[in-house]
Amino acid sequence: KPLFFDIALNHIEFPSLEHRT
């Protein structure tokens, strides 16, 4: 099986909570 990356996962990031803390 060729190498294949889950690129979509890299687009999932926690936004800052600065305004709530």
Next chain:
Amino acid sequence: QVRTLFQELDKHVAQERFEKAVSVADKILAIQKDDRDALYHKLLCLIFLSHFTKAVSLIDSNPQLKEHCAFEKAYCLSRDKKLQEALDVVKAIREPSTREKDLHAQVLYRLENYEESAAVYATLAKNTSDEDDFQLERATNLSAAYACAG
């Protein structure tokens, strides 16, 4: 009190203690039922814990998440082996950005629709700059799609 809970949530996420982060998010949601930040953080924690069925349920049970998290829902469905559903959700997203196209391409690949997957990667290559963080990974995925297409 909610501010303190958010500080706690932030700390758990920074240290990748996602189970603990979920319970703190639940505490916030017990006080403020529809808190968007708590809901979204809970959703991402479930994703990083690979609890994809739960993540989809969370999205479907919250109108706010349902409206804004089509990308996340499609991603979770794809990881939960519901590829056709994932494809339907991702295709319904209007004005897809890079992340939606990346997801679209990889769902097509997992569905063994290698020609269409390659076509989406080709579009992405044209519409993203060399400075984009994932060009190397996209080139690799495109090669994989070509190899499998035969």
